[in-house]
Amino acid sequence: MDGVSPVRPTVQVVGRRMDAEHYRLRDFLTRSAQPYEWHEAGTPEADGLLGSLGLTDATLPVLVDGEHAYAAATVETVARGWGGLRPPRQAHYDFVVIGAGPAGLAAAVYAASDGLSTLVADRDVPGGQASYTSMIENFFGFPEGIGGAELARLAGRQAEGFGAELVLLRGVEGSRLTGHHDEPVELTLEDGSRVTASVVLAATGMDWRRLEVDGIDELLGHGVYYGAGRSEAAQCAGQKVVVVGAGNSAGQAVLNFANATAHVTMLVRGDRLEKSMSAYLIERIRRHSLIDVHLETQLTDLHANGDAVAAVTFAHAGGKAETEPVDGVFLCIGGSPHTEWCSREHVLTDSAGYILTGQDRLADERFPGDCWLLERDPLPLETSRVGLFAAGDVRHGSTKRVAAAVGEGSMVAALVFSRLAELGVTL
Known part of the structure; x- marks a missing residue:
């Protein structure tokens, strides 16, 4: 899916609640803030809907969007039908954000509003862990509360309004940080698209911690x-x-x-x-x-x-x-950080896998090692690799709250300009 579309009219879905793939589609719609009505397969409502469309024998799940119906619907086929899954529009960006949670989206809003060419890539829908939260009641400025998925949808649209490009359902599959501090970072998306970036933010968040129970x-x-x-x-x-x-x-x-x-x-x-x-x-x-x-x-x-x-x-x-x-x-x-790529790129993490930045990184005996190529100390929220920042839940010492992640993302957007100045980039 590319970008954050305005909410569509309510769609109808026929499926089985206990089917894993059907659950994935339902979860995708919910966390995309897309209204839908669920009809359990075999009920009179489901049979009547399928019969009216001539889809009695269709492979489930079936998603009905106005006059168009998707049989054997998957997240990918629905997203593609809604105009998504296009490749990035540019080959190079001033700023690439990996992760569309609160930290990544905040960074994109402020970077794009200040004129930076900005790309946000995420293997999921916007919002990160916050998209699972039906109501955030202690977020500044929303006395009645706001759903996590709705907050992410609005933030994504805001970023796009300032010119940021969102590429969703496709994370970053590979990266290459060269041995020269003045060369761009090379990134490969999961669909094979390749882009380069002057500055990169890792806002990859966390995934649910796995429970060790037999079966x-x-x-x-x-x-x-x-x-x-x-x-x-x-x-x-x-x-x-x-x-x-x-x-x-x-x-x-x-x-x-x-x-x-x-x-x-x-x-x-x-x-x-x-x-x-x-x-x-x-x-x-x-x-x-x-x-x-x-x-x-x-x-x-x-x-x-x-x-x-x-x-x-x-x-x-x-x-x-x-x-x-x-x-x-x-x-x-709870969760564990998405930092499996850090060892490959010689990015320092703590023992639990969270990325070290700022004073935490300076105090680590492994720093600077062979990968820090400048005489200056790293910038706040900059990792052990020049031009690579980290923010949000993935960062060591971060406060695991939506507002804190937004603040860190906003801070990185300001720091990007210091790094671009080093590279001689003029806007």
């Missing part, structure tokens, strides 16, 4: 999911679900399910929620009659009925184990 891989998309988008709450009305996690994302997910009349069991490894969750969420969780919180508890087993999850076993700190029937399990257990 989990076979049940992913079949009742077990990483994250919990808004789309799932309505699908689980009246059902029993388990949410694993204790951060704000987990708290928001628990409330979404309970407000949609699902019965929620929340499994928390720590001894209290206050360690990792905002007070306003904790208070609402404690007041809700459909939420049961288990502290110092871990998920230990998943039980299947056919190819779908049917029950879970969880163990308390004292050794007591319980098994409960469930209709869905949602894992919101």
